Amino acid sequence: MKKIIIILSSIIVIIFIILMIFLFNTDSKNKDIDNVKENETTENTKEKENNEFSTLAYYKEENLDRYKTYQTNNPDLSIEDIVTRVNLNLDKDVYTDTLPAINLNTNYLLVNKFYYLDSNYIPENLELLDSSYAKSGIYLVKEAKDNIERLINDAKNDGMNIRVISAYRSYSYQENLYNNYVKNDGVEMADTYSARPGYSEHQTGLVVDVTRAYDNFNNFENTDEYNWMLENAANYGFILRYPKDKEDITTYSFEAWHYRYVGVELAQKIKASNLTFDEYYIRYLESDNN
Ligand SMILES: [Zn+2]
Incomplete structure (x- = not known):
């Protein structure tokens, strides 16, 4: 009888341990998924911030780097003014x-x-x-x-x-x-x-x-x-x-x-x-x- 009790409690302990390992794994997997999602969202926001210019009808993809540079040099100008002036080549010498x-x-x-x-x-x-x-x-x-x-x-x-x-x-x-x-x-x-x-x-x-x-x-x-x-x-x-x-x-x-x-x-x-x-x-x- 004593033997049986020892075996049974061992089984219960083992099951408990397996269960704990399983739960912990699931939890960390979920956390990983959450992290990935969070990173994706941050990146999307960043991309939008970097490219607020693209909302304008007269935005030109090939000028994007020039818009950014012009914005850095003229931080007080509106997005509209930056895109307009760069499209006019006003960031270059006449x-x-x-x-x-x-x-x-x-x-x-x-x-x-x-x-x-x-x-x-x-x-x-x-x-x-x-x-x-x-x-x-x-x-x-x-x-x-x-x-x-x-x-x-x-x-x-x-x-x-x-x-x-x-x-x-x-x-x-x-x-x-x-x-x-x-x-x-x-x-x-x-x-x-x-x-x-x-x-x-x-x-x-x-x-x-x-x-x-x-x-x-x-x-x-x-x-x-x-x-x-x-x-x-x-x-x-x-x-x-x-x-x-x-x-x-x-x-x-x-x-x-x-x-x-x-x-x-x-x-x-x-x-x-x-x-x-x-x-x-x-x-x-x-x-x-x-
Ligand atoms: Zn004239």
Whole structure:
């Protein structure tokens, strides 16, 4: 009897030990699974944090590293501004990694210090402006010309006297202009106020420089005509192309006199957005045209 009791209790002890080992194993396996899950979640959150940019419609996968670097260097900028500026190549020096402009002969044509026009690009439908409101011998694309005439006539009815002093400029004209500036002031200085040939928006045939009639264009900012333009130009398809306080985006100093034709609907949208043409192009036009 005593023997049987010893055997039985031994069996019970062994069963107990086996049971304990089994329970412990299951528990640690569960813990392992929990750990894996936890790691996966952390990684997903991390990936999302790193790539908060990808939520934007104009995000470009190939620019991800540049977005991150730009964000590190400009921690106060919004995600939208970071992606927009990097897509505009503003993390690079002007005139580097340049590309031929696309959307030729459309109102969406973007020309800046990263997108250039070929030396033989001449816009279609150029028409001579009338010397009653423009410097003699200058041209614009017909649609822009029709609208600047409408603008100048309506402005006149409001007591404004607006005159066009520059419009389409050929590649060779800009080349001469720029080379003369370089001769006088050096490349570095000339680059601050003049576009290099091929990079001037005037070559699109969609741009006017205006003044109060027979006044110096440098004074345009201080005139009623300028305020009239700010208020009304978009209704005729024109936008102020190089606004004040946007130099870091346009890479041009404020030019009160320089207006770009983009069509009435787009001009009104751009004006309402408070964005420059460059920014608006990246956010809303580029992907539509691809
Ligand atoms: Zn201009």
